Amino acid sequence: MHELSIAMGIVKIAEEEARKAGASTVEVIELEIGTLAGIELESLEFVWPVAVRETVLEKAEKRVQVIQGRARCMDCDTEYEMEHFYDPCPHCSSNLKAILQGKELRVRALEVV
Amino acid sequence: MEQDVLQHNQVMAARNRGYFEALNIFALNLVSSPGSGKTALLERTLADLKETLNFYVIEGDQQTVNDANRIAALDVPVMQINTGKGCHLESDMVFEAVKKLGMKPDSILMIENVGNLVCPSMFDLGEQKRVVIISTTEGEDKPIKYPDMFHTSDVCIINKIDLMPYLNFDLQRLKDYALQVNPHLQFFEVSATTGEGMEPWYAWLRKQLEKNQ
Numbered sequence: 001m002h003e004l005s006i007a008m009g010i011v012k013i014a015e016e017e018a019r020k021a022g023a024s025t026v027e028v029i030e031l032e033i034g035t036l037a038g039i040e041l042e043s044l045e046f047v048w049p050v051a052v053r054e055t056v057l058e059k060a061e062k063r064v065q066v067i068q069g070r071a072r073c074m075d076c077d078t079e080y081e082m083e084h085f086y087d088p089c090p091h092c093s094s095n096l097k098a099i100l101q102g103k104e105l106r107v108r109a110l111e112v113v
Numbered sequence: 114m115e116q117d118v119l120q121h122n123q124v125m126a127a128r129n130r131g132y133f134e135a136l137n138i139f140a141l142n143l144v145s146s147p148g149s150g151k152t153a154l155l156e157r158t159l160a161d162l163k164e165t166l167n168f169y170v171i172e173g174d175q176q177t178v179n180d181a182n183r184i185a186a187l188d189v190p191v192m193q194i195n196t197g198k199g200c201h202l203e204s205d206m207v208f209e210a211v212k213k214l215g216m217k218p219d220s221i222l223m224i225e226n227v228g229n230l231v232c233p234s235m236f237d238l239g240e241q242k243r244v245v246i247i248s249t250t251e252g253e254d255k256p257i258k259y260p261d262m263f264h265t266s267d268v269c270i271i272n273k274i275d276l277m278p279y280l281n282f283d284l285q286r287l288k289d290y291a292l293q294v295n296p297h298l299q300f301f302e303v304s305a306t307t308g309e310g311m312e313p314w315y316a317w318l319r320k321q322l323e324k325n326q
Binding site for chain 2: 002010105
């Protein structure tokens with residue numbers, strides 16, 4: 001259940017940013033999470049209330065933008081959507097790929113008061 | 114603002130990596146499910162090579178110092194990290210352990226992660242190579258069930274090959290699955306119990322340390 005570590009990491013970032021802005025609470029936090037980032041969104045939801053209790057994020061609305069995994073085949077240059085690391089190229093079946101997106105795990109923005 | 118959630122871990126990992134490079138320490142992150150024989154593999158490797166190579170070990174477990182005691186019995190310097198409820202090691206824990214180890218240059222550092230095929234995959238510890246260990250008593254489809262770990266590893270050690278005559282285990286199938294997830298994986302097939310297949314793994318370790326220099 002590494003999602004708890006991840007949630008605590010998000011809290012740490014929010015606390016730091018709120019402190020810099022001289023704010024006491026965060027109203028909105030926007031996250032970007034790729035489908036290949038290794039984060040189970042349900043697990044993150046489950047640990048979130050515990051992680052944010054008595055922090056600047058306690059009352060924040062959490063907006064998650066999910067980023068679909070995409071790869072470029074290194075043999076035939078086809079770009080394709082991928083669900084799993086083992087999805088082969090739909091054109092030539094090669095497993096050699098460069099991952100273009102889907103590994104994101106970022107705090108994109110915070111709205112503070 | 115835009116900030117990577119794992120940034121703190123990555124910064125500390127980079128710090129560890131710089132320290133290892135400065136001292137010419139080859140650091141390995143050993144990951145696997147519980148019971149695949151990580152500690153047995155480590156014991157065998159240390160017993161066979163400790164006269165010719167300098168080793169240090171960091172043991173990660175949720176509880177107990179049992180594994181550290183097994184390594185200490187071989188007279189190899191070892192630090193135990195207990196993660197408590199934590200399911201993986203993070204780079205700042207390794208940083209603290211490394212400070213206490215006081216390593217000599219030109220050594221190999223083996224970091225045995227918590228037995229868990231999921232969570233440790235996300236946390237760079239500053240290692241040069243990540244080694245995933247799987248045993249023949251596990252299913253051949255582990256690489257596609259737990260793809261993140263196989264995707265982020267450089268080496269895959271298949272342990273307990275001495276048990277294959279008694280098992281319905283298809284070695285080629287396991288490799289095919291693993292290569293689907295990560296076409297760059299390098300395999301070693303070993304038995305930490307009988308010592309079979311250990312020599313190519315040792316040769317690889319020696320070569321890595323030389324390459325570092």
